[in-house]
Amino acid sequence: MKIICIGRNYKLHAEELGHQVPTEPLFFLKPDSSVLTRKHAFYLPDWTDDVQYEVELVIKISKLGKGIQKKFASRYYSMVGLGIDFTARDVQSELKEKGHPWEKSKGFDGAAVVSHEFIPLNDLGGDIQKIKFELKKNEEVVQSGDSSDMIFSVDDLIVYLSNYMTLKTGDLIFTGTPSGVGPIKKGDLLTGTLEGNHMFDVRVR
């Protein structure tokens, strides 16, 4: 299983990090070892002082595909989950400055929160570009997303990604984060909801 993450897929988030809005999708991978084990707290690593949350809609690939055409893209997923792309922002900034890959800052153990449950798209209204989701930190809403604000639609992402790498059953696509990313500290509680459905609680240790 691989996890493909899309960067800068929401205009306001690209701007809050000081980037231009991209003209083609930007992606990177997280290893399967980065998935936070269910029921485990997230432990802040000792080599960073600035881990930030990024809540994202997660699409589960339901069949093998390569070079997928747009008109068929929606046949490759039917389940939607929610995740957090934890990012060691200080380390990422250093790597970016040097022009190095980001993996150290985004692929470490625990850096991928994936909801245990995935909800059938049909139960969410059937339109992948009309889904609202939210992240709360200690009961306060810090990120509020709507997939209609994506720069590249899920189908466009599937077409684009499958042109470079074969998508396999069970692969996950983190579709990018809306604005509002921010830091976490010991003791914080992060709660994710997808169209009102409670998806995860993550305690920071």
Ligand code: ZN
């Ligand atoms: Zn992200």
